Amino acid sequence: MTTRVALIGAGGHGLSHRRVLQRLSDAGQAEVVGLCDRQPVEPHPDAPLPGVPFFTDHTTLLAVARPEVVIICTPPHTHLAIALDVLAAGADLLLEKPPVMSPAEHTTLAAAVERTGRICQVGFQALGSAALAELCVAAPAGEIGVTGAWWRPDTYYRRAPWAGKRTVDGRPVLDGALVNPFAHALMQSLVVADACEPGFGPVSIELERYRTRDIETDDTTFLRLTGTGERRITVAVTLASPVFIAGEIRVGDAVLEYPTDRLRLPGEPEFQHVPGRIGLMENLLEHRRDPSAPLLAPLARTAGFTAVVEAIVAAPPPAEIGSRWLEPHPDGGGSIVPGIDRLVREMTDTGRLPSESGVPWARPGLRIPIAAPAKVH
Ligand SMILES: NC(=O)c1ccc[n+]([C@@H]2O[C@H](COP(=O)([O-])OP(=O)(O)OC[C@H]3O[C@@H](n4cnc5c(N)ncnc54)[C@H](O)[C@@H]3O)[C@@H](O)[C@H]2O)c1
Structure with missing residues (x-):
């Protein structure tokens, strides 16, 4: 079964995530159910993601598109509030680095991850x-x-x-x-x-x-x-x-x-x-299928x-x-x-x-x- 995935922060560095999502979608491993950005985002030839609904507000995306996994690629100071909304909506998370602004925010997010039983992978791709x-x-x-x-x-x-x-x-x-x-x-x-x-x-x-x-x-x-x-x-x-x-x-x-x-x-x-780098999104999807496969960059x-x-x-x-x-x-x-x-x-x-x-x-x-x-x- 394919996983329903959405991306919040589709512009800027979000393009690299759109490329991954296009690849996973083409391979039948993900269904991209929504993109979100405060600004208009043009489709890119490498990642056209045709027909994917676009939202300007992440809470509407969560309510309407009902993703199972969400990538957050917005500026760092916006991460915590959006991440808490994603977890509360019952989705797992790939959160760009730096994940949060302070140890206090880390504690808040870690508590939400534990309370909801969801997964939080952080965008340190070099850990793969x-x-x-x-x-x-x-x-x-x-x-x-x-x-x-x-x-x-x-x-x-x-x-x-x-x-x-x-x-x-x-x-x-x-x-x-x-x-x-x-x-x-x-x-x-x-x-x-x-x-x-x-x-x-x-x-x-x-x-x-x-x-x-x-x-x-x-x-x-x-x-x-x-x-x-x-x-x-x-x-x-x-x-x-x-x-x-x-x-x-x-x-x-x-x-x-x-x-x-x-x-x-x-x-x-x-x-x-040394070849064999593992993608963070692929690793997150693998971990969801088989929790014994370790997460590469857990919060x-x-x-x-x-x-x-x-x-x-x-x-x-x-x-x-x-x-x-x-x-x-x-x-x-x-x-x-x-x-x-x-x-x-x-x-x-x-x-x-x-x-x-x-x-x-x-x-x-x-x-x-x-x-x-x-x-x-
Ligand atoms: N892993 C990496 O190698 C890598 C590389 C570059 C950037 N990053 C990280 O990616 C994140 C984004 O960086 P960026 O340079 O693309 O930043 P950016 O300021 O260009 O923002 C990215 C996008 O998020 C949108 N956005 C801002 N607030 C939003 C909100 N509340 N809801 C929806 N969309 C919103 C912006 O309109 C923009 O299109 C940061 O956390 C950054 O550190 C990671």
């Missing part, structure tokens, strides 16, 4: 990686480092009303280099830490946030996370780099390039691509992530990297920090932060205790 699974089984010795260097032009911060913001219309919103684009890297590193030291949880972070442009959040984040075990996680990510580093989780001598599923285990000379698995994210966004505003340390990107569209790709690598190799390494634009880091990760009651 076979390369990650292999790294977790190997559980190598050594410190954990997270490195990433991307370029995002100024237009990236004009794509949505909440992009680059701390608040919109007086309401907190969630954005920042590590909180949003590199969220998968943080989540992967917490999962790896837990595999290496079962029960690992974040205890405190030392944080340095920077911005190269006129935004309220950071576009360059450095963080050293101390956990319940011996390992530390050092994170260095930027969106202001002329040189691209896709995103790496290093554990001692092992390296996982998480966006591409390339893995190099200790002693191996080269990266190997409970994201409690530590949300606790770290709350600590980052509650910290004072990021420090500006002065214009004398910047250069225009060769293609225009904003500024880059020359050599930032080498700096992010150096920080994760050494476990140091810029302020401890003589970086001229660095400011002292902030030590922040992490609220105890919310438990599923």
Whole structure:
């Protein structure tokens, strides 16, 4: 029997979910019973989803289309209220990352999941990686480092009303280099830490946030996370780099390039691509059919992530990297920090932060205790 599926937040990143839904619909595994968005959404040639009803209000969609599974792909600050409505309507949930804004919201949502007996999978698609699974089984010795260097032009911060913001219309919103684009890297590193030291949880972070442009959040984040075990996680990510580093989780001598599923285990000379990534929607449908098939990204698995994210966004505003340390990107569209790709690598190799390494634009880091990760009651 096919499952009745709906998507709330069909524009923006929702297109990637429409593509998955088109594929599952073509394969007879899902019946797409509704799309919802506040704005008009044009059919895409890859995902025309012909004849699927469109709604501008999610409560009407839930009442009229009666989906069994709902994907929520709206801005993060809208997730909790919509997710509670979906669960109350008796549907299972694929909730985009970051799932919620705070550990308090996590507790509220987890309680609703338990009360309704529904399923909540979170949109950390990199948790479906076979390369990650292999790294977790190997559980190598050594410190954990997270490195990433991307370029995002100024237009990236004009794509949505909440992009680059701390608040919109007086309401907190969630954005920042590590909180949003590199969220998968943080989540992967917490999962790896837990595999290496079962029960690992974040205890405190030392944080340095920077911005190269006129935004309220950071576009360059450095963080050293101390956990319940011996390992530390050092994170260095930027969106202001002329040189691209896709995103790496290093554990001692092992390296996982998480966006591409390339893995190099200790002693191996080269990266190997590890095929076999499992889609979150496919996994959710499988888990509904057979509960013994484990869910890849259950809400409970994201409690530590949300606790770290709350600590980052509650910290004072990021420090500006002065214009004398910047250069225009060769293609225009904003500024880059020359050599930032080498700096992010150096920080994760050494476990140091810029302020401890003589970086001229660095400011002292902030030590922040992490609220105890919310438990599923
Ligand atoms: N998993 C990933 O790799 C990945 C990548 C990008 C974005 N995301 C996540 O996807 C979500 C959406 O991101 P985005 O960049 O597309 O945001 P966006 O601001 O472009 O919003 C997506 C869509 O939701 C609609 N929307 C907003 N409020 C709504 C509501 N109350 N009801 C119905 N529709 C509503 C908007 O009109 C828009 O079309 C965020 O949680 C983001 O973090 C995940």
